[in-house]
Amino acid sequence: MSRMRTQDPESPSSPHEDVDRSDLHPRDERNVEKAITHADNDKSADLQESKSIAETLSLPREILFVSIICLAQFTTQVGLGQTLSILQVIGRSFGLNDPSELSWLIAGYSLTVGSFILISGRFGDLFGYKRMLLIGFAWFSLWSMVAGLAVYSNHVLFVFARVLSGIGPAITLPNGLALLGATYAPGKRKDMVFAIFGATAPGKSPREHLSLGVQQTDTQ
Amino acid sequence: MTVGAVVGAVFAGLFALTWWPWTFWSTSIVLAIIAVAGIYIIPDPPRKPEVARKSLREKIIACDFPGAVTGITALVLFNFAWNQAPIVGWQKAYVYVCLIIGVLLVPVFFYIELKVAPEPLLAFNALNTDVGFVLACVACGWSCFGQRQP
Numbered sequence: 001m002s003r004m005r006t007q008d009p010e011s012p013s014s015p016h017e018d019v020d021r022s023d024l025h026p027r028d029e030r031n032v033e034k035a036i037t038h039a040d041n042d043k044s045a046d047l048q049e050s051k052s053i054a055e056t057l058s059l060p061r062e063i064l065f066v067s068i069i070c071l072a073q074f075t076t077q078v079g080l081g082q083t084l085s086i087l088q089v090i091g092r093s094f095g096l097n098d099p100s101e102l103s104w105l106i107a108g109y110s111l112t113v114g115s116f117i118l119i120s121g122r123f124g125d126l127f128g129y130k131r132m133l134l135i136g137f138a139w140f141s142l143w144s145m146v147a148g149l150a151v152y153s154n155h156v157l158f159v160f161a162r163v164l165s166g167i168g169p170a171i172t173l174p175n176g177l178a179l180l181g182a183t184y185a186p187g188k189r190k191d192m193v194f195a196i197f198g199a200t201a202p203g204k205s206p207r208e209h210l211s212l213g214v215q216q217t218d219t220q
Numbered sequence: 221m222t223v224g225a226v227v228g229a230v231f232a233g234l235f236a237l238t239w240w241p242w243t244f245w246s247t248s249i250v251l252a253i254i255a256v257a258g259i260y261i262i263p264d265p266p267r268k269p270e271v272a273r274k275s276l277r278e279k280i281i282a283c284d285f286p287g288a289v290t291g292i293t294a295l296v297l298f299n300f301a302w303n304q305a306p307i308v309g310w311q312k313a314y315v316y317v318c319l320i321i322g323v324l325l326v327p328v329f330f331y332i333e334l335k336v337a338p339e340p341l342l343a344f345n346a347l348n349t350d351v352g353f354v355l356a357c358v359a360c361g362w363s364c365f366g367q368r369q370p
Contacts, residue, residue: 053265057263065262068261075254078247083243100306107303111299118292119288129265130262133258137255144247148243168251183265
């Protein structure tokens with residue numbers, strides 16, 4: 001609201017300024033009105049200055065930024081699909097044949113993704129969305145590695161690693177969305193970015209089927 | 221998404237090695253790259269002033285751990301029972317005990333959220349009829365996915 005400040009000095013000066021002020025007055029009122037509707041729409045309006053954070057980014061950086069946030073959604077789906085598609089292969093290497101027992105190799109992951117979303121958004125509010133998002137990615141990376149290393153151990157370690165890796169997406173999903181919400185001002189561009197985020201979920205299936213195909217040729 | 225295609229290509233390359241642990245190791249590598257790239261690319265929006273003023277102690281209280289523990293435990297036990305029952309049968313005591321405890325924790329969770337927690341995890345001010353309908357639609361959508369019998 002820098003315009004307000006320029007208008008504040010009440011001291012009479014050159015006639016030029018008088019003309020300016022009469023010009024500014026209605027515009028100012030409009031600004032205040034806009035600010036009020038803003039506050040209604042978005043609780044974080046008090047953070048937003050005249051420009052949203054997204055507007056200060058260069059286009060290439062904005063594209064990369066939105067891509068990384070979308071990858072939070074993408075990797076969540078990949079984490080599920082990568083086990084689902086090669087479930088039989090993994091089960092066989094652990095000597096598991098009972099189909100219902102195999103279900104835990106998948107369900108352990110979905111279980112924590114769904115449950116821990118409850119608290120991880122609050123962590124972002126308190127400790128910073130960016131920090132939590134990066135912690136989530138790092139955590140997910142660490143336990144994915146352990147899940148692979150479980151090949152040298154048994155299926156208990158595998159399920160354990162999958163359960164813990166599910167906490168990663170539970171952190172990245174809400175904090176990624178919150179980052180988009182906090183950096184974009186309400187408007188068409190924000191709607192578009194959120195739509196891209198949502199559209200990323202079905203986008204993972206080609207990659208999943210790719211892995212399925214490769215693995216099946218492997219087992220034949 | 222082009223990014224997805226690039227990631228897919230990276231995975232495909234690694235799958236040439238065709239040993240299932242590489243599925244997870246390649247995911248792990250890509251995630252690590254994303255995390256490091258994110259440090260430079262993602263802007264850090266300032267926290268709300270009322271949050272920035274809080275001390276660490278106040279922040280821990282604001283995390284609403286009693287609500288989180290009851291809510292997460294309820295969800296985990298409820299889901300565990302539904303997943304484990306097809307394997308060992310509903311007759312097993314620990315299966316239905318988990319289900320009962322999980323169901324009983326739901327009202328405890330709502331009691332904590334409504335009466336006890338200074339800053340409840342559930343945003344009650346955001347819940348209205350429209351949001352309720354959307355959530356109901358999402359719930360029905362996900363209910364279509366039962367347990368997959370491979």
